[in-house]
Amino acid sequence: MGISVKMLVAAAMLLVQVEFSLAEDDVRDIVQIEGDLYRFQHNAHFSVFLVTPDGVISTDPINAETARWLKAELAERFSQSVKYLIYSHHHEDHASGGEVFADTATFVAHRNFRAGMIKEGVVTAPPDITFDNEMTITLGGKTVELTYAGLSHSNDSIIMHFPEQRAVYAVDFVLAKALPFQDLPLWAYFYPEWLVSLQELEKMDFDILLPGHDQIGTHKDVRGFRHYMEDLESAVREAMEAGQTLEQMQKSIRLEEYENWALYDAWFELNIKGMHRQLTERTDGTAKLTVNRRQFQDE
Numbered sequence: 023m024g025i026s027v028k029m030l031v032a033a034a035m036l037l038v039q040v041e042f043s044l045a046e047d048d049v050r051d052i053v054q055i056e057g058d059l060y061r062f063q064h065n066a067h068f069s070v071f072l073v074t075p076d077g078v079i080s081t082d083p084i085n086a087e088t089a090r091w092l093k094a095e096l097a098e099r100f101s102q103s104v105k106y107l108i109y110s111h112h113h114e115d116h117a118s119g120g121e122v123f124a125d126t127a128t129f130v131a132h133r134n135f136r137a138g139m140i141k142e143g144v145v146t147a148p149p150d151i152t153f154d155n156e157m158t159i160t161l162g163g164k165t166v167e168l169t170y171a172g173l174s175h176s177n178d179s180i181i182m183h184f185p186e187q188r189a190v191y192a193v194d195f196v197l198a199k200a201l202p203f204q205d206l207p208l209w210a211y212f213y214p215e216w217l218v219s220l221q222e223l224e225k226m227d228f229d230i231l232l233p234g235h236d237q238i239g240t241h242k243d244v245r246g247f248r249h250y251m252e253d254l255e256s257a258v259r260e261a262m263e264a265g266q267t268l269e270q271m272q273k274s275i276r277l278e279e280y281e282n283w284a285l286y287d288a289w290f291e292l293n294i295k296g297m298h299r300q301l302t303e304r305t306d307g308t309a310k311l312t313v314n315r316r317q318f319q320d321e
């Protein structure tokens with residue numbers, strides 16, 4: 023029995039419908055945070071933009087489809103285009119799609135961004151301007167202060183501070199009452215250096231914490247998140263000293279204080295696995311790890 027043109031057309035239409043309905047389920051939204059600062063969303067990913075009289079300063083594009091949607095929204099709501107696009111770090115799920123703004127934007131990132139982007143094949147616009155430790159971007163009389171976050175998540179994570187709005191945008195190394203990503207993969211997370219980054223963030227003067235995932239928080243939530251990491255470390259160390267295997271500690275450890283945090287049920291056992299690996303594979307003093315750390319810092 024041959025396949026008719028009619029059947030092919032029907033199959034193609036079905037595919038179109040499936041793709042359309044998937045796209046329909048996507049959540050894209052813009053929420054005003056404070057003054058001219060807005061947070062935008064695609065599903066589980068969040069980014070922010072600041073509207074100024076001379077154009078928009080945007081952070082992570084998230085992906086090309088979201089970037090195209092944002093571009094249209096900015097034109098419609100504010101009659102503005104993106105003049106600066108600042109990347110939080112090079113990971114594909116936040117940095118993709120920058121090329122959508124290439125006709126109007128100057129791209130800004132940490133000095134290590136380009137190498138990470140090339141190594142991981144991330145499709146986006148490369149940075150025009152990079153920095154090592156600090157940089158201030160000013161547009162239309164408004165300001166965002168950029169600070170290298172240190173080794174916490176990736177080797178090019180930056181903190182974006184909007185002083186006038188008393189807000190900070192920081193991605194993947196801090197969350198507001200939510201657990202960090204799954205088993206804290208070694209290629210993306212650095213512990214205990216992570217604690218130093220959180221302490222640096224705590225020293226900053228702001229009220230509103232805008233993470234790249236999950237809910238909005240306050241300055242207080244940074245300390246809460248650091249305490250979670252420290253409590254997780256203590257619990258895992260104690261279990262290790264008691265001779266427990268990873269499987270045993272995944273069953274025995276409970277941190278009641280954090281049980282109402284987002285993703286506790288889904289990721290707590292994975293966080294234990296991740297912390298165990300960070301402690302055993304990073305701080306056991308093997309020469310290999312010392313080299314790896316130095317490589318990341320010097321890149």
Ligand SMILES: [Zn+2]
Nearest residue numbers: 111113175194
């Ligand atoms: Zn990331």
